[in-house]
Amino acid sequence: MDNTPLLELRSITKDFFGNQVLADVSFTLEKGQVLGLVGENGAGKTTLMKILFGMGVIHETGGYGGEILLDGELVTFQSPFDALAAGIGMVHQEFSLIPGFTTVENILLNRESTRYNLLVEVFDDRMRTLDRDMMQERALKAIDLLGIKLEGDMLVSEMPVGHKQFTEIARELERENIKLLVLDEPTAVLTESEAEILIEAVRNLANRGISIIFISHRLDEIIDLCDKVVVLRDGAIVAEKPARQTSVEEIAEAMVGRSLEGYQPIARGERLTVEPVLEVKNLWVDMPGETVRDVSFTVKPGEIFGIGGLAGQGKLSIPNGIMGLYKAGGSVFFEGQEVPLNNPAGALMAGMSFVSEDRRGVGLLLEEPLDWNIAFTAMQTQNRFLKPVLGGLIKWRDDKAIEALAQEYIESLQIRCTGPSQNAVELSGGNQQKVCLAKAFAVKPKLLFVSEPTRGIDVGAKKLVLDTIRRYNRENGITVVMVSSELEELRSLCDRIAIIDEGRISGVRPATEKSTEFALLMVGHGRKTPTEV
Amino acid sequence: MAEKHRLRYNSMESIKGFIQKVGWPRIIIGIFLFALFVAAPFVEVKVSTSISDTLVRFGMNGILVLAMVPMVQSGCGLNFGLPLGIISGLLGAVFTIELGITGFAAFLTAVAITTPFALLFGYGYGELLNRVKGNEMVIATYVGFSSVAFMSMMWLLMPLKSPTMVWGYGGEGLRTTISTEGFYLHVLSDFLAVRLGSNFFIPTGMIIFMLFICLLVWVFFHTKTGTAMTAVGSNPDYARAAGVSVNRMRTISVMMSTWLGGIGILVYQQSFGFIQLYMGPFFMAFPAVAAILIGGASVHKASIYNVLIGTFLFQGILTMTPSVVNSVINTDMSEVIRIIVSNGMILYALTRVTKSGSRA
Amino acid sequence: MNRKLLIRSAVVLVLIMVAVFLFIIGKGYTLLLDNKDFEYGGKTYEAFEMVKVRVDREEPIELYPRDRDMVMVSGKAHTIGITVYNKNYDEIGTRELKFRLKGKGSMFLLSMPAFGAELEPWFAPFKTPEL
């Protein structure tokens, strides 16, 4: 037995244009070990895996620092195909399967067994014909490794989700030289029983000497399955422990537990006694990847209400559903009036406004000037910035008023731009976010939904954006519902925070509650306690 | 010193900016057209006739090109279904002649009859396009083709009586070309027309009418609805989030485009002198598409400015190239040049990397 | 990789050779069958009273004096057979020959009297007179 670990990372660092995302990440992984990699969204897990795989985006942004050793040898992968050739396989969170192909065809995608014929000499190897019997045999062998049963000729489009996940894993296993398998949130889409089977299969693989990096938010699974747990936070390893010596609580605490500079959770308890301004009952929203099933909560006037939770658990769909952007059901009352669902205009006219998490997709008219971006919603829903011409027959756009409005917000929000007529696409992320905020403020809302306000913007802009939200809350009395993946951001700004887990509220706590409590709610430990609203 | 340097730098930048803004294809075509005008006198082509012809064609085709704008702006892509609008115009024309109205009244009647047809067709066409988002252009093309073929059957079957239109003896249905003479031939063109000598003529009335329609469209895009339409084309998700009904805006834009197509063909006929039925409208979308693209529009952005510049450049080339090239090499290559220039331009626009395809 | 290039070049070469081969065997020629007096070496070979000409496997063609007919053939190698008759249409002789067309052009004039007399230049390329 030699003692060289299968994989060794030595002080991996990476920055994107000066923005440090990984700092001095080192760990080792032995042969046949399962390593659990956990961390909040944005902690650097994905980037780390991208580095390991030699993804193009890493090279395009200036490469990485540090060394990767595989079997004791230094490796630098130029592309994912190099990594695959070296025996590393990865199963991504999204399925990467051909819907009209069978299990076998998918497992052997682009690695089919073929037979020679003469045309190969003239054209190329792709003129070889498929050897279906051989393919069947190889695929079944890979499936056997997992210790489960899969139908070889079932089409992916007709498979249950679990089968798809197994097909993906089998595809990686089918590589002859597979040594290391990275599983990114493999159980996220599975039912409980399917997840159990998968965990068992992963154990099987480890017993056969394949090392595994297992990324998951389900901490119970991690404790249950892994030999070792590595916790990433803000691009650095904050804990590295054998799984037996740690607990869900300990990991959860390590994942979160940092505070934002200049902000402290504060208690404004006296406000919470007033009649609610927003009342949400049994809301369900059908938003892909972010579904919520049954959510009820109330928001008090003047409050900043936070909604947190891990990615994919459904927090984003709450504002999107209430604002009519995705199909939703249940009932929503604003100031005692029922708000029509599935009708963006209805929600806007009721006095609510929304800053979308999808800034470039939903939030902005990228190829139109700033003033349009800011004034458009107000113009369409409230008939402002219009001049009646010919006795009101024509509602003429008042370009001067629009420009003045934009100028006002450019100054008050410090939007860095050349002027109101600059196209939105040319601004930086932070300034684009400010434009989105300006758009939302321009309709003079009584309640503002802000979704992931600081995602993808630099630190300076982050603070400005959060300050702005707080200022408008304090000075203009706008009630705010803020959705964010960053717990500390929520704790710093909000009065109360609801945590969404698996499409339901797992708990609502005042922001002054300990981070660990929220972290536990996030990873599913609130599921067993009755929901308090 | 530094100031001077800055100035130079700026002017370099502004030239670059100008090229970027105007785009290479337009600059090349513009220079080419200019060269043709310069070369014309040397090869004994009368410049006055050329300019006059260009202006006439500019006025004739302007509104047909304008019919692209609403649909492009609302994100429906290039209006390859222009024949549908043209058909509504043809219906207007045919019924007007059946009623036997003459003169300027005839033109107004034709516009009046065209309008309901155009709105009806446009509504159906718009509703259809709302169901095939992302594939509008190829479907629009075939909707145009099918409607032309369908109307060909209708022209045969329509029980119209006017002797100007039905075949004299032994024929069936309407004639393939019907003269507008005695009805509304040149009613716009001759209004305030300027004539200098025998070969220079400015169809003032027609150009004024065309500019007037352009103005209407321009005004529309400055209203609340017009602004919403532009936003829908720019980012449908943004517009929806702002409470705008995306499908409704798209339908309105298609109705507008169809109506403009109908009016456009009436203006065309009053200048050209003939109503072309049957397969006449079949390929009419392509020159209009090419013209607006030459004017600088893209698959998802177009303006009145693009219409005016594009129509002038495209029609200028169509007028000038044959006359100049023919007298140089004694060959009539106009048709081939038209095909290559117009389709080459469309091809260029389609293969430009645009994000509009990725967004539903 | 070189091997592939070699094989591909060979395939292209074979294709070109096939094309040339097709060109040769498929090239169409017009044979003008002439039954006129033929002058050669100062001597006149008189036209036959009647001659049946058969080119390849086509139907025989009857030619009387001063007749000219034509057949379309493809390729250069052909057989020609004639049967010569006298005034009373009695058979007086036959001759058959496999031959290759030589010379440029797509039209050849075949003189029957010359062929009957086994003269060397019994066929020659034919130039269409300028119209």
Next chain:
Amino acid sequence: MKNNKKNKKNVGTPWERFKRLIIAYPVPALFIVISVLAIPASGFSIGYLVQELSTRLARNSFLVLSLIVPIIAGMGLNFGMTLGAMAGQIGLIFVTDWNIIGMPGLFLAMIISLPLSILFGYATGKILNKAKGREMVTGFILAFFANGIYQLVVLYGMGSIIKIGNEALVLSRGYGIRNAVNLVNVRQAMDRLIPVKFLGINIPLATFLFIALLCFFILWFKKTKLGQDMRAIGQDMEVAEAAGIAVEKTRIIAIVISTVLAGIGQVVYMQNMGTLNTYNSHEQIGMFSIAAILIGGATVSEAKIRNVFLGVVLFHLMFIVSPMAGKNLIGSAMLGEYFRVFVSYGVISIALVLHAWKRLKERERARAGLGLQGPSVGAAQEIEA
């Protein structure tokens, strides 16, 4: 739910099964109905129709088959097949000029078309790769554009820059190919190679054998690695790319194959027609072939060999009978003419609309995620308990 549906397929009265068949294949069903109604009205004898259909099957099938490969590769209907047809025609012009007779002439024309088709196909593939998601409209415009280039070469280049010896081919002005080229040398050379008469009907056996050869090639091709790659790309380009399949290259190959086959197909087509309409023949061929394969039940994303033959039969049946039916029913042959034009374009429109509509719905369903309809009350209670 799903199982229920699956079981339904094989149950029910024959009538119900028949109804499902019609719903599954609406376009062919519609055409069968039209034909059944129009055949008696046209007054044509069955013998005549069978003869005509046999001729047209031989004439068109090869061309229509050329559409299959790009459909497999997810590139939709190859409107760019016109370019292949042009290559075939150029080959025919040359063999006519060189006076190559019979089958050698046909094969030589095919060989000449080959490098041209490969070149055109490569260019088409490159262009279509730049217009992903808009392949069809781009291919369509490309065909128009190429037509301009073709005219430039054939109408102006040939006889002046490119030498054409045969005066019968050249326009009286001294250059440019005539509008109609008489293909006397190769006329029906393939059709008549193996003359067969069966029940009084002439069957162009050699042509059918040639077509059968292509069918076998396509069937075989689907089983190759390249065919498998194309299927993968056709279904999900990103997944295929991630699996290491050279997507763009494969798409180009698909178009090259289609273009080459279209070139050969055009030669087969023209030998039957016997007269080349230099400036029109290729234009119509794209539209007619595409209409035919769609009428045969193919869609923008799926095509099988049987769609080709069914499509050619149904489309041409309508083509033959509609003018006469129009004349006999309404007294206007022109009406039938326009009717068939309308049907050709109409069927393409319908097929495209159905396809786009389906895709849009699929996209919307994908957006709607897990198909959730409301809170699952049972599950909620479970947690509360």
